[in-house]
Amino acid sequence: xxPVIQVSAIRKTYGSAVAVDDVSFEVxxxxxxxxxxxxxxxxxxxxECIEGLRTPDxxxxxxxxxxxxxxxxxxxxxxxxQLQQAQLQKRIKVxxxxxxxxxxxxxxxxxxxRLLEQLGLIDKRNAWFMTLSGGQKQRLFIALALINDPELxxxxxxxxxxxxxxxxxxxxxxxxxxxxGKTVFLTTHLMEEVxxxxxxxxxxxxxxxxxxxxxxxxxxxxxPERTVVLATDDGSAADxxxxxxxxxxxxxSASQFTIxxxxxxxxxxxxQCLSENRIRVTDFRTILPNLEDVFxxxxxxxxxx
Amino acid sequence: MLRGLWKLTWIEIKIFLREPLGAIGxxxxxxxVFLVAGRMVGRRAALTSPAASSFIGVxxxxxxxxxxxxxxxxxLVTIISIYREGGILKRLxxxxxxxxxxxxxxxxxxxxxxxxTLVLMVAAGKRYYPVGIHAPLVGFTTALLISTCxxxxxxxxxxxIVPTARFAQPIGAVIMYPMMAVSGLFxxxxxxxxxxxxxxxxxxxxxxxxxxxxxxxxxxxxxxTRDLTALALTFIVCTALSAKVFRWE
Numbered sequence: 001x002x003p004v005i006q007v008s009a010i011r012k013t014y015g016s017a018v019a020v021d022d023v024s025f026e027v028x029x030x031x032x033x034x035x036x037x038x039x040x041x042x043x044x045x046x047x048e049c050i051e052g053l054r055t056p057d058x059x060x061x062x063x064x065x066x067x068x069x070x071x072x073x074x075x076x077x078x079x080x081x082q083l084q085q086a087q088l089q090k091r092i093k094v095x096x097x098x099x100x101x102x103x104x105x106x107x108x109x110x111x112x113x114r115l116l117e118q119l120g121l122i123d124k125r126n127a128w129f130m131t132l133s134g135g136q137k138q139r140l141f142i143a144l145a146l147i148n149d150p151e152l153x154x155x156x157x158x159x160x161x162x163x164x165x166x167x168x169x170x171x172x173x174x175x176x177x178x179x180x181g182k183t184v185f186l187t188t189h190l191m192e193e194v195x196x197x198x199x200x201x202x203x204x205x206x207x208x209x210x211x212x213x214x215x216x217x218x219x220x221x222x223x224p225e226r227t228v229v230l231a232t233d234d235g236s237a238a239d240x241x242x243x244x245x246x247x248x249x250x251x252x253s254a255s256q257f258t259i260x261x262x263x264x265x266x267x268x269x270x271x272q273c274l275s276e277n278r279i280r281v282t283d284f285r286t287i288l289p290n291l292e293d294v295f296x297x298x299x300x301x302x303x304x305x
Numbered sequence: 306m307l308r309g310l311w312k313l314t315w316i317e318i319k320i321f322l323r324e325p326l327g328a329i330g331x332x333x334x335x336x337x338v339f340l341v342a343g344r345m346v347g348r349r350a351a352l353t354s355p356a357a358s359s360f361i362g363v364x365x366x367x368x369x370x371x372x373x374x375x376x377x378x379x380x381l382v383t384i385i386s387i388y389r390e391g392g393i394l395k396r397l398x399x400x401x402x403x404x405x406x407x408x409x410x411x412x413x414x415x416x417x418x419x420x421x422t423l424v425l426m427v428a429a430g431k432r433y434y435p436v437g438i439h440a441p442l443v444g445f446t447t448a449l450l451i452s453t454c455x456x457x458x459x460x461x462x463x464x465x466i467v468p469t470a471r472f473a474q475p476i477g478a479v480i481m482y483p484m485m486a487v488s489g490l491f492x493x494x495x496x497x498x499x500x501x502x503x504x505x506x507x508x509x510x511x512x513x514x515x516x517x518x519x520x521x522x523x524x525x526x527x528x529x530t531r532d533l534t535a536l537a538l539t540f541i542v543c544t545a546l547s548a549k550v551f552r553w554e
Contacts, residue, residue, distance in 0.1 A: 051399060053395070053398065053399060073401045073403075076399065076400055076401040077401050081399040081400075083392065083395060083396055083399060085392055086392040086393070086395065086396040087391035087392050087393055087396070088393060088396065089316075089317075089320050089388075089393060090320075091320045091323040091324065092316060092320055096316050096319070099312070100309070100312050100313060100316055101400065103308070103309055103312045104308065104309045104400045104401055104402050105400075105401060106308075106401070128323075
């Protein structure tokens with residue numbers, strides 16, 4: 001199947017600063033694709049080049065079979081866009097914004113009222129934009145991005161600045177977009193957002209893509225370590241654990257053991273060892289690496305630094 | 306090109322009227338001042354001195370029109386820069402809307418609101434100024450439309466280059482008000498010091514005032530070819546320049 005987005009070797013500079021350098025990737029039909037990286041990594045620039053709002057200095061982009069620069073209006077008809085930190089007119093009413101946006105597209109817009117209902121904004125339809133909460137504003141922007149029933153939806157830093165509850169509600173909405181058969185391209189600097197939402201993710205830093213894969217594969221590939229933490233009073237436990245083949249390090253403080261090793265089987269083997277030797281444990285938990293650890297490993301720093 | 310233009314214009318008018326001082330500031334206050342002034346001096350002054358009579362007969366309508374025009378230009382500069390800073394322009398551009406449609410809608414809003422103010426003033430003037438309006442209203446409206454488009458294009462150029470919304474109003478005012486001072490609005494250009502006359506000659510507003518006064522007095526259009534050329538030139542140059550330097554964000 002033909003990818004929905006094809007980006008090959010694009011580069012974009014602002015003066016002497018290189019925002020995006022040699023970035024290539026593809027986004028497949030029907031997936032949620034994420035671009036994750038710290039602020040200033042080049043996420044928004046990359047996205048806006050694909051949307052046709054910016055022109056890269058070099059490289060080629062195809063979106064839905066169109067060139068985003070030559071066919072920008074044709075492309076706008078078929079995509080939905082939510083921009084980072086966008087605003088609307090302070091005193092525009094919710095329904096007016098939806099009505100205006102619906103009038104801008106040639107293709108039959110979907111029912112604005114039903115859209116507002118689905119997004120939980122129907123009670124706010126007569127409210128001015130400036131009176132909406134952060135979460136309500138973002139839901140309105142999602143409504144505007146969906147009003148033309150687009151094939152491809154762009155979401156730039158969708159949940160930045162929202163509280164955890166509003167964030168979860170928005171995630172459910174994004175999953176709903178995918179369930180309608182649409183492709184979603186999003187940027188974020190929240191690891192949790194990627195882990196909860198994305199089918200595939202590209203990690204970007206200093207304008208370059210470091211790796212692309214599904215979140216699980218990235219973790220498996222770059223961070224195979226597993227850690228088991230357990231508590232036991234059994235004096236022979238330390239020796240028994242050392243005998244497990246995959247174990248690489250054991251630390252012990254008071255009655256708590258921290259067992260490190262690599263591979264998915266480590267946890268099973270620790271459990272087998274416990275049961276074969278009838279070791280009585282009072283606490284048992286595993287620590288699995290996540291995307292945060294992948295990022296740390298690949299870049300040498302945390303995404304928030 | 307026209308897709309969305311009317312709806313955007315209509316919504317922008319509604320939004321403008323929702324501003325705390327929107328309707329009152331742009332339409333109410335000018336008309337009110339006009340009425341109060343009319344009540345106080347209109348009838349009396351017209352009958353006493355010929356100078357006052359000439360001011361009320363020609364100067365005042367032109368002054369009022371130009372004041373509204375300048376107000377519209379300053380408001381356009383401010384709105385465009387606020388919309389740019391807030392990312393509203395950028396959000397509108399990420400739709401099939403053509404950029405020129407967005408900007409045209411804002412010009413239309415200003416034109417319509419200015420027209421509404423002027424119509425109310427003319428209505429008010431009819432009641433309080435017995436000098437009578439023998440002016441060719443259609444011709445004057447046309448002249449005003451030409452002048453407005455020309456001066457609005459300067460506004461657009463200013464809006465294209467002001468760095469932030471905070472500077473928009475002061476920079477606009479610094480450019481517009483001196484232009485008014487030497488434009489012949491308050492004293493005939495010929496009576497100004499020579500240096501000021503030289504400045505007036507290169508400022509487009511001078512030609513707008515000359516055109517408006519002339520047409521109001523009943524001059525023929527051909528007598529104002531020079532004014533029309535200057536205004537058209539201003540419009541073309543400023544529009545072309547702002548098309549080049551306009552920033553959406």
